[in-house]
Amino acid sequence: MPHPRITPRRAAPAAAVVMGVTIAAVFTTIPTAYAQTFVGCSAADLDTAITNANNSGGDTLFLSPGCAYDYTSALSGEDATPAITSHITIVGDGATIRRDPAATGTFRLIDIANGGTLSAWSLTIKNGNPTGDGGGVLVQSGGTLNANALTISGNTANRGAGVEINAGGTATIRATTIDGNTAALAGGGIDNPGGSLDLSVSRLTNNTAGTPLVGGGGGGYDQDDGTGTITATVISGNTSAFAGGGIDHDGGPLHVSLSTISNNRALGVPTGTNHPGGGGIWTGTFNAAETLTVDATVITGNSAASGDGGGIRNEFTGVLNxxxxxxxxxxxxxxxxxxxxxxxxxxxxxxxxxTRNTSATAPGGVYNAGTVTNALSEIMANSPTNCMPSPNPVPGCIG
Structure with missing residues (x-):
């Protein structure tokens, strides 16, 4: 079904938790694949190594340390490298797979096809720019991504500029920075329209989704369906042209814990629509009532420039815990x-x-047109008021 908000288609100190996790806790033994191949420092060498690994049923590829594998054109369709169809491990050792700065064509960098599994370590994926989805990495239905200590940056795409997880795809992402990616519609950092995401000990920063003319959602992360788990992760400095500056959650269960969601912006354009907002998080499902659960997380410094819910906006029968x-x-x-x-x-x-939240129109703390329950939570020192006026009462809130 077309996305109703996108045209044409569709508390603990959490940051300390993230920084306190050691590399040893994240890096387990690099898995042994079917063979081991050392890859020379050229795009042609990498293409040959992936092709051979696909044909032989899998391989572990050791890239040249610090090498820049520069791609100037697509190999097939909008893919720079051969689509991954077997079990392949890439040990980057600080190498970069990138679109050459002088390239003129449009292409993504990594495509994981049905039945393919990519386990990638210590690698930068940079500057992919397909007209379709998945600028850095596309995980197709039936594909699997295991990302460890990656940097995915500077990519552009229609959706999922950093990583696109198609319905039926699976992504486990750890100790990874996804920064400075731009999506025309949704999911500047990661887009999940129906797959499975497990994101931990990572950073989603400075990503952008949408344009003033068409709207857009999820500067950092967009989830339309499927499932998502985000743990011990910083989501900061992301921007949505419409709703959900940090996270746009429109369907499927999502669990966020031990994380920091800070300094994200939902610009709330185009004007004249009825639900912009959610600077930190927009949550509101369109197909069925799904749940967003947020545990031990700090949501601070976010803004909904022309809309409601600077920290969080919950709509359309959504349930927020x-x-x-x-x-x-x-x-x-x-x-x-x-x-x-x-x-x-x-x-x-x-x-x-x-506490200490502000808005142009009262209330500044919590506005309730649905149902709010309150077990030992404080709502205070918000401006211009804490909860009044609201259509329905907010338990435990005065003023």
Whole structure:
């Protein structure tokens, strides 16, 4: 079904947790594949190595340390490298796979096809620019990505500029930085329209989704369906032209824990629409009531420039469980710098804090047009008010 908001288609100190995880905790033994091949420092050498690995049923490829594998054109369709169809491990040792700065064509860098598995270590994937989805990495249905200590940066695409996980695809991403990627529609860093994502001890930073003319969602991460788990990760400095500056969650269960969601922006354009906002997180499902659970996470410094919910906006029968988390110092250009809860939607607050949020129109803390429950959570020191006026009461909130 077309995405209803995109044309044409569709609290603990969490940062300390992220930085405190040692490399030894992330890196287990590099898996042994079917053979071992040392790859010379050229794009042609890498293409040959991947092709041979596909034909032989798998391989471990050791790239030349620090080498830049520069691609000037697509090998097939919009793929620079051969599509991965077997079990391949790439040990980068600081190498880079990138679109050559002088290239004129449009192409992605890595394509993991049905039945293919890529395990990649210590590698940079940079500057892919297909007209389709998945600028850095495309994970097709039936494909699997295991990313460890990667940098995925400077890529552009229609959706999923850094990583696109198609319905039926699987991505496990650890100790990885996804930075400075730009999607025309959704998922500047990662787009998940129906696959499975497990993201941990990573950074989604400075990514962008959407344009003023068509809107867009999920500067850092966009999930339309499927499942998502985000743990001990920093999501910061991302921008959406419409909703969900850090995260845009439109379907499928999503669990965020021990993370920091900070300084993201939802610009809320084009104007005249009825639901821009969610500077840190937009959550609201279109097909069925799904749940976003946020545990021990700090949501701070986010803004919804012309909309509601500087920290979080929850809509369309969505269920938000906020546990032991902090929503602080967020701003909305309209209502609810902290949390906006729409009609028929539910927010369950437990041991959380919503403080020092601001908005142009009261309330500045929590706006409730649905149902809010509150178990030992504080809502205070928001401006211009904490929860009033709201269509429905917010338990435990005064003023």
């Amino acid at each position: 906020l546990n032991a988390s902090i929503v602080r110092d967020n701003n909305a250009g309209d209502r609810a710098g902290g949390i906006y809860n729409g009609v028929n939607s539910t927010v369950n607050l437990r041991l959380s804090s919503i």
